[in-house]
Amino acid sequence: MPSLLKCIDCGREYALDDRVTACHACGGLLDVAHDLDALRPAISRELFDRRLASWNPLDRSGVWRYRELVRPGVSAAQAVTRGEGNTTLYTAGPKLASYAGVARLQLKHEGENPTGSFKDRGMTGGVTQARVVGARSVICASTGNTSASMASYAAIAGLQALVFFPAGYVALGKVAQSLAYGATSVQVEGDFDDTLALVRRACDELPIYLLNSINPFRLEGQKTIVIELLHQRGWRVPDWIVVPGGNLGNSAAFGKALHELHALGLIDRLPRLAIVQAEGANPLYRSYLDGWQVRHTVRAETLATAIRIGNPANYPKAVRALRWTDGVVTEVSDQAILDAKAQIDAAGIGCEPASAATVAGIRRLVDEGTIGPGDDVVAVLTGHLLKDPDAVMKYHAGALPGLESTFANAMRTIKPSLDEVAALLDLRV
Numbered sequence: 420m421p422s423l424l425k426c427i428d429c430g431r432e433y434a435l436d437d438r439v440t441a442c443h444a445c446g447g448l449l450d451v452a453h454d455l456d457a458l459r460p461a462i463s464r465e466l467f468d469r470r471l472a473s474w475n476p477l478d479r480s481g482v483w484r485y486r487e488l489v490r491p492g493v494s495a496a497q498a499v500t501r502g503e504g505n506t507t508l509y510t511a512g513p514k515l516a517s518y519a520g521v522a523r524l525q526l527k528h529e530g531e532n533p534t535g536s537f538k539d540r541g542m543t544g545g546v547t548q549a550r551v552v553g554a555r556s557v558i559c560a561s562t563g564n565t566s567a568s569m570a571s572y573a574a575i576a577g578l579q580a581l582v583f584f585p586a587g588y589v590a591l592g593k594v595a596q597s598l599a600y601g602a603t604s605v606q607v608e609g610d611f612d613d614t615l616a617l618v619r620r621a622c623d624e625l626p627i628y629l630l631n632s633i634n635p636f637r638l639e640g641q642k643t644i645v646i647e648l649l650h651q652r653g654w655r656v657p658d659w660i661v662v663p664g665g666n667l668g669n670s671a672a673f674g675k676a677l678h679e680l681h682a683l684g685l686i687d688r689l690p691r692l693a694i695v696q697a698e699g700a701n702p703l704y705r706s707y708l709d710g711w712q713v714r715h716t717v718r719a720e721t722l723a724t725a726i727r728i729g730n731p732a733n734y735p736k737a738v739r740a741l742r743w744t745d746g747v748v749t750e751v752s753d754q755a756i757l758d759a760k761a762q763i764d765a766a767g768i769g770c771e772p773a774s775a776a777t778v779a780g781i782r783r784l785v786d787e788g789t790i791g792p793g794d795d796v797v798a799v800l801t802g803h804l805l806k807d808p809d810a811v812m813k814y815h816a817g818a819l820p821g822l823e824s825t826f827a828n829a830m831r832t833i834k835p836s837l838d839e840v841a842a843l844l845d846l847r848v
């Protein structure tokens with residue numbers, strides 16, 4: 420049986436090249452459902468290893484290298500790729516690891532993607548599908564990185580990009596990218612959740628293809644974060660994979676990836692998934708505490724703008740991911756996020772605020788005894804340091820109202836004198 424689209428609520432099926440992005444019968448989320456029994460003989464660890472030595476553009480991409488698990492049958496002519504993925508899996512030095520509270524910490528840096536966030540892995544999947552269904556315009560609501568990524572991939576594919584931002588809450592680097600890549604860029608007077616609702620209505624009424632993370636082809640691309648990191652580890656499964664949770668597309672994708680890899684026999688056990696939310700944008704955490712009795716929504720408020728989402732669209736798939744992986748959810752304050760970010764940055768790795776929620780979350784989960792100090796932990800850094808230079812400058816200048824700049828590295832000013840330079844050598848930061 421070929422892969423198809425399947426509603427996770429009512430089970431209704433659609434052909435893989437249908438334009439649909441949410442179930443027509445019940446409004447439910449769609450999965451790209453693969454026939455794992457048919458795939459099993461077609462893929463192997465050796466196949467993926469072999470592709471690492473190939474110059475075929477599909478093999479070079481850290482997404483399409485695993486194409487059987489993303490969109491089987493895709494051709495090189497169809498794929499809209501920038502060679503995304505292939506991101507570094509850093510091993511944290513002793514200082515950062517001890518800050519997090521674990522001896523073994525690795526950081527998968529998705530900020531090393533072409534536009535600076537993991538969204539590129541989803542967008543190569545989504546824009547490729549836009550081309551397959553013959554779309555001419557694509558649209559997204561975005562806290563910033565989705566728009567930067569969609570603007571770039573749409574430009575490469577020759578499609579019109581419409582990006583809708585919630586007014587006033589998008590980090591500078593991201594808006595700049597969207598304008599630069601030529602997207603029609605619009606601020607909506609509302610928050611992210613209002614903006615997404617408007618975009619979904621527009622897609623129902625107008626000839627536009629939706630590229631928010633409810634689009635299942637984006638999640639198929641994002642699955643490769645987990646596939647690639649396991650490949651990099653020689654398929655050695657960590658105890659924990661830790662990810663920030665906003666709209667929960669990544670959380671959903673990670674769960675599906677792990678479930679499929681396990682069913683296919685590429686891994687012999689499942690890691691546990693830990694999803695970390697900001698305290699001011701914690702609807703999943705609230706539902707988790709309630710034992711999933713209530714689907715909470717909140718008015719979201721956090722400096723980590725990429726996860727400033729109060730009504731996550733992929734909630735049901737994230738809950739499924741947590742069930743599959745015996746996962747946990749936690750929340751961290753903006754203070755904890757920015758301090759963890761300062762530690763990741765000072766280690767020479769660097770990331771944007773939302774990404775640092777992972778290390779802050781690990782610290783908390785170790786404190787509470789959920790993660791053991793001897794556990795083998797991989798955190799996913801979702802975005803690049805330069806996405807949000809404003810947060811960096813204000814933190815180090817001690818200029819964030821209500822927050823301590825615990826690890827500030829303040830700019831110094833000197834006279835042009837050798838004595839003053841010599842004095843700097845005694846400075847210890």
Ligand SMILES: *Cc1c(COP(=O)(O)O)cnc(C)c1O
Pocket residue numbers: 536537538564565632663664665666667668669670725726771773774801802803
């Ligand atoms: C989009 C984004 C997130 C949130 O991911 P979801 O899949 O929406 O949960 C986190 N960090 C960064 C940098 C992002 O761009």
Ligand SMILES: [Zn+2]
Pocket residue numbers: 426427428429430431442443444445446447
């Ligand atoms: Zn349905």
